[in-house]
Structure formats: C-alpha cells, structure tokens
Amino acid sequence: MNTTYDVIISGAGPVGLFLACELALANCTVLVLEKAEDAQSPLKQMPFGIRGLSAPTIAALDRRGLLDQLEVPKRVKNPFGHVASAQAGHFAGIPFLHGDIDTSQWPQRLPHSLISELAELEAVLTRRALELGVAIQRGVAVSGATQDADGVAVTAGGQAFAGRWLVGCDGARSVVRKAGGFTFEGTEPEFTGYTLKADFADPDKLPPGRNVTANGMYFQSQPGYLAMQDFDGGAFHQTGEAVTLAHAQAVLRRISHTDVTISALHVASTWTDRARQATSYRNGRMLLAGDAAHIHSPLGGQGLNLGIGDAANLGWKLAATIRGDAPAGLLDTYHAERHPVGARVLDWSRAQVAVMRPTPEGRALRAIFEDLLKTRDGASYIAGRVWGIAELARDGELSGVRRAS
Ligand SMILES: Cc1cc2nc3c(=O)[nH]c(=O)nc-3n(C[C@H](O)[C@H](O)[C@H](O)COP(=O)(O)OP(=O)(O)OC[C@H]3O[C@@H](n4cnc5c(N)ncnc54)[C@H](O)[C@@H]3O)c2cc1C
Structure with a gap:
C-alpha cells in the first residue's frame, strides 16, 4: 500500500468512469477498482445495451467533448424505428409520439434525447479516463472498506489500497454501501423483469413492439430480442435461479396469451422494480x-x-474539497441536490408500475394515460420528464449558460 490516491472509485460502470474523468480533469489522482475482468457483455451491446440518453446527460457529455465520440447515437435515431418511426418513448408501455411533443420552449442547441449503447459509452469513457491518467484495475473486487478522519482503507482482490476518499459506483448490490453503513430504504418489487434473446419455432405468434396484456407486458424490439414483466412480486428474481428455456416459455405464454414455442434460449437475465435509495449519499x-x-x-x-x-x-465538488478551496458545506450540497432528483425518478418508476398492474385499477389508470399521451400537453409533459428538461433548466442550459468546471 505505497500510493495514497485522492479518490478510490469502486466500479467501472458508466457512472464510476464518468466520475473518474471529472476528478482527473481537476488534477485529482484516481484509482478505479472493477470486479469484472472483461468489459464486454452481450447485455451491454445492442439491442440489450440500448440506453436512452436524457438532455442533461447529453449536455454533460458534450461539455467534455465526449458526445462526438459516440457513433451509435449518430447511427440509431430511433430504437422503435422498424415498428413505429414516430414513437419517441413510452410511459408504462404506452407510447408517446414525436409529433405530439411541443418542444418550442425547450433548448435547441443539442438533441433532447439520443439512443446510445452501454458498451460504446463505457469504452469511450475508459479511453478518456486512461488519457487523463486514471488508474483502472480490472478483476479486482472491492470486499471491504474502513475510514478514519484522514482517509479510507480499501480491501480488494486480497490487496489493500489507500485513498483520501472512496466513492461507491459499484451498482445495485454496492459493497461500499454496505461497508459504509449506509441505510437503503424503499419499496419491494411487484414483478420480475426478463431480458431474453431467443429463437422461436413460430415467431409470427408474437407481434413486434410493446404489448401490454392482462398479465404484464412484453416488448420485442427485434425478432428474438425480448423484454417482459411478470407480476409475481419479484419472486422468481429473488430465487437467484438461472432462467431455463422451459421457465422463459411458460412465463411468455402466460403473459402473451399465446402458445408460442421457444426453440433456443441464448441470453437471459432478470431484474425487478424494487425501488430503494440511500438515505444519505x-x-x-x-x-x-x-x-x-x-x-x-x-x-x-x-x-x-x-x-x-x-x-x-x-x-x-469533491475535487474542490480535495484542493482545499471548497466553501464550507459544498460537498454536502451533493446529497442535498441529488437526493431529491433520485427520489423523483423512483416515484416516476413506481407510477409506471401502478399503471401497468394487471388489476382493474391498473387497467383503469392505463386507459386514462392512453388518452392523455395522445394530447399535446400530455405527451410534452411526459417527454419533458423522461428527457430531464426541468433538470436541464436548473443547470442553466436553457439560457445557454454553461457551468464552469
Ligand atoms: C434492461 C435495462 C435497460 C435500461 N435502460 C436504461 C435507459 O434507457 N436509460 C437509462 O438511463 N438507464 C437505463 N438502465 C439503467 C442503467 O443501465 C443503470 O442505471 C446504469 O448502468 C447504472 O450505472 P452504474 O455505473 O451506477 O452501475 P453499473 O452499470 O451497475 O456498474 C457498476 C460496476 O461496478 C462493478 N462492481 C460491482 N461490484 C463491485 C465490487 N465489489 N468491486 C468493484 N467493482 C464492482 C460492476 O461489475 C459494474 O461494472 C437500464 C437497465 C436495464 C437493466
């Protein structure tokens, strides 16, 4: 343990990598420790790796000259292109259309939303981080961390690392969150979500695009690439069991109300709508x-x-704190500003679950939202929330003012 880094980051996902670049740009020494040896995964590549970028993210990438390095957003204008080219997005599976959105009051300098690929985004961020002098160690999982008044001691891959600060960017099951004693509160899941790549013996039985049914929802973005939600209270995901072909087929048949046959299952992962947030960041x-x-x-x-x-x-803020020129309390504005934004997103996801519930109440709510999303005001409101337009306004982008770094 010879080097003491200004900041150790656990996790080389998009957030850890972006943070590493921000800190290194401000001359901090940064070590990123990443559990996975290999950065590649089919779940990070198209079409599973599709990630919609919101207006604040687009602005943040543009501020650092990274937006132009992404090729996927230039190539893929609309993930629903082959289904309904006018579709701009969805709320609880209910589409809203580009033509219904009033963007006249929104900033025009940059696109309001773009399609990206997680694999490409991480590759671009990794390249930039390395150029800026960030040390990245792969195949080194953080297993514990302690702190005192001067710094942090991190255990990872059987080695000890020292830093002045530690940031957990290690995803949903964060080890740093547990080691740091953070409280993680929220609501339990109502469904198990599935991401599948499969071959079908009778593909014509499954209509393309998004389909909300009495039992849940399924979405076929391209032939054989499927997402679905099964309202089982998150039970299957919590078993931790691997998804077998027989299980995937049974769930799909029940949700789609078809007798479709899966002839081969190539990729399968599960997730839920559990919604939790650290009470302090x-x-x-x-x-x-x-x-x-x-x-x-x-x-x-x-x-x-x-x-x-x-x-x-x-x-x-962390870089200014490390340099010693941060005003008192600056670092704590991170939690004060970002926690409410996170809470709003959690509620946004809960609202969609309520609208998708396969109950009479859920169906009634869905009918109202289907009507609302066909109106200009309704579509503009939903698109504005999904694309983070209000957040962009708070960041000063509406007036073209950019925050100095
Ligand atoms: C099907 C699906 C579709 C999605 N679509 C969108 C979308 O369109 N738009 C959007 O904004 N978001 C979307 N998301 C969510 C988005 O992918 C995540 O919120 C985002 O990847 C979170 O980034 P992160 O860096 O915080 O965490 P992660 O991407 O989870 O990265 C965490 C990293 O930490 C590493 N790690 C874990 N444990 C340790 C450890 N102990 N030590 C060291 N490293 C560790 C992991 O290997 C990983 O590399 C989607 C998610 C799913 C599942």
Missing part, C-alpha cells in the same frame, strides 16, 4: 453515486442518466 469520507445510491425498475430508461447527473454534480 455521504458518510464521512465515503460517498455513493449511480445505482449504488438508488435502484428502481428500468422502465422509461432513467438510471444511467440519474447516475451521470450524480457524477457530474459530485466530481467538481
């Missing part, structure tokens, strides 16, 4: 950002954007 010299600080269902695509917003907010 800071405990002394340990901080949380991204999924480590908040989890919720991926409905409507918000988690990555929320995490990048955390990192953009935290980076310059």
Whole structure:
C-alpha cells in the first residue's frame, strides 16, 4: 500500500468512469477498482445495451467533448424505428409520439434525447479516463472498506489500497454501501423483469413492439430480442435461479396469451422494480453515486442518466474539497441536490408500475394515460420528464449558460 490516491472509485460502470474523468480533469489522482475482468457483455451491446440518453446527460457529455465520440447515437435515431418511426418513448408501455411533443420552449442547441449503447459509452469513457491518467484495475473486487478522519482503507482482490476518499459506483448490490453503513430504504418489487434473446419455432405468434396484456407486458424490439414483466412480486428474481428455456416459455405464454414455442434460449437475465435509495449519499469520507445510491425498475430508461447527473454534480465538488478551496458545506450540497432528483425518478418508476398492474385499477389508470399521451400537453409533459428538461433548466442550459468546471 505505497500510493495514497485522492479518490478510490469502486466500479467501472458508466457512472464510476464518468466520475473518474471529472476528478482527473481537476488534477485529482484516481484509482478505479472493477470486479469484472472483461468489459464486454452481450447485455451491454445492442439491442440489450440500448440506453436512452436524457438532455442533461447529453449536455454533460458534450461539455467534455465526449458526445462526438459516440457513433451509435449518430447511427440509431430511433430504437422503435422498424415498428413505429414516430414513437419517441413510452410511459408504462404506452407510447408517446414525436409529433405530439411541443418542444418550442425547450433548448435547441443539442438533441433532447439520443439512443446510445452501454458498451460504446463505457469504452469511450475508459479511453478518456486512461488519457487523463486514471488508474483502472480490472478483476479486482472491492470486499471491504474502513475510514478514519484522514482517509479510507480499501480491501480488494486480497490487496489493500489507500485513498483520501472512496466513492461507491459499484451498482445495485454496492459493497461500499454496505461497508459504509449506509441505510437503503424503499419499496419491494411487484414483478420480475426478463431480458431474453431467443429463437422461436413460430415467431409470427408474437407481434413486434410493446404489448401490454392482462398479465404484464412484453416488448420485442427485434425478432428474438425480448423484454417482459411478470407480476409475481419479484419472486422468481429473488430465487437467484438461472432462467431455463422451459421457465422463459411458460412465463411468455402466460403473459402473451399465446402458445408460442421457444426453440433456443441464448441470453437471459432478470431484474425487478424494487425501488430503494440511500438515505444519505455521504458518510464521512465515503460517498455513493449511480445505482449504488438508488435502484428502481428500468422502465422509461432513467438510471444511467440519474447516475451521470450524480457524477457530474459530485466530481467538481469533491475535487474542490480535495484542493482545499471548497466553501464550507459544498460537498454536502451533493446529497442535498441529488437526493431529491433520485427520489423523483423512483416515484416516476413506481407510477409506471401502478399503471401497468394487471388489476382493474391498473387497467383503469392505463386507459386514462392512453388518452392523455395522445394530447399535446400530455405527451410534452411526459417527454419533458423522461428527457430531464426541468433538470436541464436548473443547470442553466436553457439560457445557454454553461457551468464552469
Ligand atoms: C434492461 C435495462 C435497460 C435500461 N435502460 C436504461 C435507459 O434507457 N436509460 C437509462 O438511463 N438507464 C437505463 N438502465 C439503467 C442503467 O443501465 C443503470 O442505471 C446504469 O448502468 C447504472 O450505472 P452504474 O455505473 O451506477 O452501475 P453499473 O452499470 O451497475 O456498474 C457498476 C460496476 O461496478 C462493478 N462492481 C460491482 N461490484 C463491485 C465490487 N465489489 N468491486 C468493484 N467493482 C464492482 C460492476 O461489475 C459494474 O461494472 C437500464 C437497465 C436495464 C437493466
């Protein structure tokens, strides 16, 4: 343990990498420890790796000259292109259309939303982090951490590392969150979500696009690439069992009300709508950002954007604190500003679950939202929330003012 880094980051996901770049840009020494040896995963590549970028994320990437390095957003204009090119997004599976959204009051300098690929985003951020002198160690899982008044001691991969600060960007099951004694509160899941790549013996039985049924929802983005939600109270996901072909087929048949046959299952993962948030994003010299600080269902695509917003907010404040020129209390404004944004996103995901519930109440709510999303005001409100337009306004982007770094 010879080097003491200014900041150790647990997790080289998009949030940890973006934060590392922000800190290194401000001349902090940064070590990123990442559990996975290999950065590649089919779940990070198209089409599973599709991530919608919101307006604040687009602005944050643009501020650092990273937006132009992403090729996928230039190539893929609309993930629903082959189904309904006019679709701009969805709320609880109910589509809203580009033509219904009034963008006249919104900033026009940059796109309001873009499609990206997680694998490419991480590759671009890794390249930039390495250029800026960030040390990244892969295949080294953080297993514990302690702190005192001067710094943190981190155990990872059987080695000891020293830092002045530790930031947990290690995802939903964050070890830093547990080691730091953070309280993680929220609501329990109502469904198990599935991401599948499969071959079908009779593909014509499954209509493409998003389909909400009496038992849940399924979405076929391309032939064979499927997402579905089964309202089982999250029970299957919590068993931790692998998804077998027989299980996937049984769930799909029940949700789709078809007798479709899966002939081969290539990729399968599960997730839930559990929604929890750390009650504090800071405990002394340990901080949380991204999924480590908040989890919720991926409905409507918000988690990555929320995490990048955390990192953009935290980076310059932590760097100023390390330099010693931060005003008193600056670092605590990170929690004060970002916790309410996270709480709003958690509620946004809960509202969608309520609308999707396969109950008479859920169906009644869905009918109202279907009507609302066909109106200009309704579509504009929903799109504005999903694309983070209000947050952008708070950041000064509406007036073209950019925050100095
Ligand atoms: C199906 C699906 C679709 C989604 N679509 C969208 C979307 O359109 N828009 C959007 O904004 N969000 C979306 N999300 C959510 C988004 O992907 C996540 O919120 C985002 O990846 C969180 O980034 P992160 O860096 O905080 O965490 P992660 O991406 O989970 O990265 C955490 C990293 O930490 C590493 N790690 C874990 N434990 C340790 C340890 N002990 N030591 C060291 N490293 C560790 C992991 O290997 C990983 O690399 C979606 C999610 C899913 C599942």
